[in-house]
Amino acid sequence: MSTSFYCPGERRGPDGRLEFECNFSSYNAVHILRLIGESTHESGYWKAEDLSRVQRRIIRAINIQSERAPFIEEPRDEHGVSWGGCSDEQLLRRLRKLQALVKHAQDNSLQILWS
Numbered sequence: 001m002s003t004s005f006y007c008p009g010e011r012r013g014p015d016g017r018l019e020f021e022c023n024f025s026s027y028n029a030v031h032i033l034r035l036i037g038e039s040t041h042e043s044g045y046w047k048a049e050d051l052s053r054v055q056r057r058i059i060r061a062i063n064i065q066s067e068r069a070p071f072i073e074e075p076r077d078e079h080g081v082s083w084g085g086c087s088d089e090q091l092l093r094r095l096r097k098l099q100a101l102v103k104h105a106q107d108n109s110l111q112i113l114w115s
Helices: 026-035 048-063 065-071 088-107
Strands: 002-006 021-025 044-046 076-078 081-083 112-114
Touching: 002 026, 002 088, 021 026, 021 088, 026 065, 026 088, 044 048, 048 065, 048 088, 065 088, 088 112
Parallel strands: none
Antiparallel strands: 002 021, 002 112, 044 112, 076 081
16 A cells, blocks of 8 residues: 655646655655654645644754664565565655655645645
8 A cells, every 4th residue: 555645736747647746655654754753644634834844854854864763674574574674765765755745835835635
């Protein structure tokens, strides 16, 4: 399962995708939300006025490696299920992608939904 973060009402490009959208596995989305101190419900939203706070939390997580450290995981196998793990580089990539979406929403006074 996956979780998409997006701005409702945005137009889709010719390929059907939104330019500013983040799609993470549900597991990774929960980790990102937890890392930035946000609610980890399966779906939710940030109003335009919430985005400055969210952006500050993302910047903090990007700039302070010790904030990310608890979310770094080695690949492993458990009960026949393989978990790919999560490196610091993967966390940073996801945070930067979410940061770009938040900036886009801020610049355009949009809210962000996830589900």
